[in-house]
Amino acid sequence: MSTVQSIGWSPACDALRILDQRELPHACVERDLRTVDEVCDAIRTLAVRGAPAIGAAGAMGLAAAMTPRADEARDAWTARLRDSAARIRAARPTAVNLPWAVDRVLAAVAAADTDGAASAATLAAALRDAADAILVEDRAMCRAIGEHGVALLRDGARVLTHCNAGALATCGIGTALAPVYVAHERGQRVAVWADETRPLLQGSRLTAWELAQAGVPVTVIADGMAAALLRTGTIDAVLVGADRIAANGDAANKIGTYALALAARAHGVPFYVLAPSSTVDVATPDGARIPIEERDPDEVRAPMGRAAAPAGVAVWNPAFDVTPAHLITGIVTESGVVHPPYDFSTLGAPRSALTPSGERAERRAPSAERHGAQS
Numbered sequence: 188m189s190t191v192q193s194i195g196w197s198p199a200c201d202a203l204r205i206l207d208q209r210e211l212p213h214a215c216v217e218r219d220l221r222t223v224d225e226v227c228d229a230i231r232t233l234a235v236r237g238a239p240a241i242g243a244a245g246a247m248g249l250a251a252a253m254t255p256r257a258d259e260a261r262d263a264w265t266a267r268l269r270d271s272a273a274r275i276r277a278a279r280p281t282a283v284n285l286p287w288a289v290d291r292v293l294a295a296v297a298a299a300d301t302d303g304a305a306s307a308a309t310l311a312a313a314l315r316d317a318a319d320a321i322l323v324e325d326r327a328m329c330r331a332i333g334e335h336g337v338a339l340l341r342d343g344a345r346v347l348t349h350c351n352a353g354a355l356a357t358c359g360i361g362t363a364l365a366p367v368y369v370a371h372e373r374g375q376r377v378a379v380w381a382d383e384t385r386p387l388l389q390g391s392r393l394t395a396w397e398l399a400q401a402g403v404p405v406t407v408i409a410d411g412m413a414a415a416l417l418r419t420g421t422i423d424a425v426l427v428g429a430d431r432i433a434a435n436g437d438a439a440n441k442i443g444t445y446a447l448a449l450a451a452r453a454h455g456v457p458f459y460v461l462a463p464s465s466t467v468d469v470a471t472p473d474g475a476r477i478p479i480e481e482r483d484p485d486e487v488r489a490p491m492g493r494a495a496a497p498a499g500v501a502v503w504n505p506a507f508d509v510t511p512a513h514l515i516t517g518i519v520t521e522s523g524v525v526h527p528p529y530d531f532s533t534l535g536a537p538r539s540a541l542t543p544s545g546e547r548a549e550r551r552a553p554s555a556e557r558h559g560a561q562s
């Protein structure tokens with residue numbers, strides 16, 4: 188089964204190629220990003236979005252921007268790397284995958300600088316390889332999340348999701364939607380209800396689009412309808428993604444997720460968070476310490492450019508909210524399903540992608556066909 192792919196290397200392998208999610212579902216527009224400004228703008232404007240995808244985009248965009256500079260003197264190159272990395276790292280504050288990915292590729296460059304005199308070309312090659320490893324490993328993590336999560340879905344399962352935590356939000360088949368794709372691939376019947384997810388409509392514009400492309404039955408609802416739908420008994424499980432999971436299991440996700448968790452608990456519907464271990468932030472003890480991005484009020488006044496409120500009216504536009512751990516039935520990562528009480532404080536650095544059987548994901552050299560539809 189092939190799912191859409193939102194991110195990869197350009198065919199010439201000289202740029203980060205993204206599918207511009209601002210244009211979906213009306214048009215599929217690919218953009219090649221080569222500069223730090225272009226990468227930061229794409230992340231800030233949600234041309235590329237979704238916690239794992241912005242982590243990979245940050246790392247790959249940094250490599251794409253720094254590789255053409257590899258003929259510079261090493262000190263100039265490393266100074267430029269530090270400045271560029273800091274700018275990309277700060278492009279959006281909530282998804283921990285962005286700083287995690289940038290820090291990981293910086294560590295790879297430092298490790299390659301064994302004698303402190305490596306050339307810029309050597310360091311640029313290490314940067315590029317580390318960024319590519321994140322791309323490859325995220326695909327494997329998504330697959331592992333799907334293979335663990337599919338056990339939560341009976342044949343004929345009816346799933347409710349919020350925002351987009353599918354293939355478009357990752358380098359692979361998604362996180363919250365990964366079990367749906369694995370079930371569909373295996374011939375298991377599964378249907379999805381998708382919150383439209385105001386104000387940027389990632390659910391109706393993106394989740395519905397990618398599921399329809401894959402042939403998975405999907406029904407769009409307004410966010411305010413979710414509690415009434417849960418009350419009917421139609422939904423077997425709520426599956427959502429995450430942008431940051433604190434050490435105690437509190438999870439930040441798109442605004443509206445907390446309300447969904449409350450409604451799911453009120454109606455006895457299991458509520459699962461699905462995310463790679465790169466979304467777990469052991470340095471953040473609980474959800475109160477997760478930075479919540481506040482976005483431009485005009486996104487609410489005029490969502491997708493269409494006036495929905497008088498100009499100048501006051502608006503509150505947090506992009507995320509925090510679901511407390513006690514409302515989360517289980518958290519699915521590439522390593523399996525965990526249940527409360529959660530304690531991620533002992534989790535080591537995010538493991539590289541492991542399949543459910545524990546084999547390490549295969550590594551492949553960067554290649555042009557990487558950007559094609561993936562299987």
Ligand SMILES: CSC[C@H]1O[C@H](OP(=O)(O)O)[C@H](O)[C@@H]1O
Nearest residue numbers: 236237238350352356428440441
């Ligand atoms: C697979 S993580 C997806 C996660 O990211 C989304 O936020 P945004 O669209 O602002 O990048 C949303 O919270 C999703 O659950």
